[in-house]
Each structure stands twice: as C-alpha cells, then as structure tokens.
Amino acid sequence: MxxxxxxxxxxxxxxxxxxxxxxxxxxxxxxxxxxxxxxFPEGSLVSSVKTEAVPSSEVVIQAPVSGTVIPLADVNDEAFSSGALGQGIAIKPRLGQVYAPCDGEIVSVHSGGHAVGIRTAEGIELLIHVGIGTVKLKGRHFQVHVKEAQIVRQGELLVQCELDKIQTEGFDTTTMLIVTDRLDYSEVDILSHGEILAHENILRISNNQQEEL
The missing domain is CATH 1.20.5 (Single alpha-helices involved in coiled-coils or other helix-helix interfaces)
Structure with a gap:
C-alpha cells in the first residue's frame, strides 16, 4: 500500500x-x-555597536519634520508599509528641515543623506528615512549636518532637504520614522494625526516586557 x-x-x-x-x-x-x-548598499549605512538598553517602560518621540501624518500602511513602499522594518509613522513633509526626534546618539548616516539612525538614552533605535527611492539621488538635494557617533539633542537639525527639487526629479518625499528594535519595545502608539509641526509629540514607545518583570 x-x-x-x-x-x-x-x-x-x-x-x-x-x-x-x-x-x-x-x-x-x-x-x-x-x-x-x-x-541600503553595503557600507553606505554605517552603524556602531549596539549598547544594552536602559530599562524604561515608556518613551515619547517627537516629529522630525513638519507636515501631514499618514499611517505607515499608506506609504507607497512595501518595505515600510508592511511593517517589516519596524513599527512607526510617516509624514508628508511641507518643510525640508529634518530634526532629531529625541536626545540620543547618531548611530548611522547613509552616504546619500536620506537616512539617519539614532539611538535614544534608553537604547531605542530609530530610523528616519526621507523619501521613497531617494537612494537613487546619491546625495543630491540633501545636506547632512551630523555624523556617526555624534551626540544630539532633541530638535537639533540633522538634514536639510530641497523638497521641491526632489519632487521635480519624480520622487515621493514622504518621510518615515521607524522603531527598528521592535522586539525589545512591543508597543508603538501614534500620538498625533493630521497636521503636525516638528518637535510635537508623535510616538509613544512602551516596553511591556520591562513592566512585567
């Protein structure tokens, strides 16, 4: 059989x-x-060694740009909309200044200037990614004001973008703010909808695992 x-x-x-x-x-x-x-071609997004997170149950993150808040699921790039890179939020910017959303250390700066990684004092790692497919610009229309391992304060200018020129070249300037170490911080709550100004509260990151200990 x-x-x-x-x-x-x-x-x-x-x-x-x-x-x-x-x-x-x-x-x-x-x-x-x-x-x-x-x-993120090899060598273009440099990151320092990750340090152990400082125990904290809740951290509030501020908007890195001024503009209109949209759900991450509405971003026209599956890498972000699927949540595969982490939880977070997206903003359609109306101004070209990108600010530090929190106090922390710059752990990565893309060679093209469109992506910056920052680690908070609590050990949370964030990615700010300006535009969709903007890696193809190879740095055009981006002026970076920080470098890897630099300590920054919330509200400090990270990148200056020429939004009009980026859009003229056919690129979507939607800017994503992603919590990349989502396994350590299990809940990411959206605090603002619609129009927002840079420096206003936008995300609350909760460490439920720490609360259970």
Missing part, C-alpha cells in the same frame, strides 16, 4: 501545496533581500 492510497486521493495535492508555499516564501525572502541591498 502506497502513502497516497493510504492517505486518500487529496494527499498529493496537499504535498504540492506545501512545497509551493515553501518555494513562494523563499522567493519573496530573496526579492526582499535584493530590495534592501538596493536601498
């Missing part, structure tokens, strides 16, 4: 479905890897 006969006529179909699902997951993962390598 063969296995297909033992398990019934649908057994082969089940096996085919399982194999197909596995192959599809592998292909999606591979395409995702290529996408991330294109946006």
């Amino acid at each position: 063969t296995l297909p006969i033992f398990f019934g006529p649908g057994f082969v179909g089940i096996i085919i479905s399982i194999v197909a699902a596995f192959v599809l997951a592998f292909v999606v993962t591979l395409l995702w890897k290529f996408k991330m390598e294109d946006d």
Whole structure:
C-alpha cells in the first residue's frame, strides 16, 4: 500500500501545496533581500555597536519634520508599509528641515543623506528615512549636518532637504520614522494625526516586557 492510497486521493495535492508555499516564501525572502541591498548598499549605512538598553517602560518621540501624518500602511513602499522594518509613522513633509526626534546618539548616516539612525538614552533605535527611492539621488538635494557617533539633542537639525527639487526629479518625499528594535519595545502608539509641526509629540514607545518583570 502506497502513502497516497493510504492517505486518500487529496494527499498529493496537499504535498504540492506545501512545497509551493515553501518555494513562494523563499522567493519573496530573496526579492526582499535584493530590495534592501538596493536601498541600503553595503557600507553606505554605517552603524556602531549596539549598547544594552536602559530599562524604561515608556518613551515619547517627537516629529522630525513638519507636515501631514499618514499611517505607515499608506506609504507607497512595501518595505515600510508592511511593517517589516519596524513599527512607526510617516509624514508628508511641507518643510525640508529634518530634526532629531529625541536626545540620543547618531548611530548611522547613509552616504546619500536620506537616512539617519539614532539611538535614544534608553537604547531605542530609530530610523528616519526621507523619501521613497531617494537612494537613487546619491546625495543630491540633501545636506547632512551630523555624523556617526555624534551626540544630539532633541530638535537639533540633522538634514536639510530641497523638497521641491526632489519632487521635480519624480520622487515621493514622504518621510518615515521607524522603531527598528521592535522586539525589545512591543508597543508603538501614534500620538498625533493630521497636521503636525516638528518637535510635537508623535510616538509613544512602551516596553511591556520591562513592566512585567
């Protein structure tokens, strides 16, 4: 008696479905890897060694730019809208100044100037990413005012962007604020909707694991 006969006529179909699902997951993962390598090529986004987080149950983060708040799910880039890079929020900016959303250390600066990573005193790592596909500009229309390992205060200017020129070249200037170490901080709450000014509260990050200890 063969296995297909033992398990019934649908057994082969089940096996085919399982194999197909596995192959599809592998292909999606591979395409995702290529996408991330294109946006963050090796050596362009430099990060220092991560330090251990200081215990804290709640941290409030402020808006890095002025503009209109939109859900991350509405961003026209699956890398962000899917939440794969972390939880957070997006803003359609109306001014080109990008400010530090908190006190912290600059842990990464993309060579193109469109992405900056910052670590708070509590150890939370944030990514500020200006625009969609703006890695292709190779630094045009971006002036960076900080460098890796620099200590910054909330409200300090990080990047100056020429939004009009970026848009003229066909790029969406939506700016994402992402909590990249989402496994350590399990809840990210949106504090503002609609129009917002830089320096106003926008995210509350809660460490429920710490509260349970």
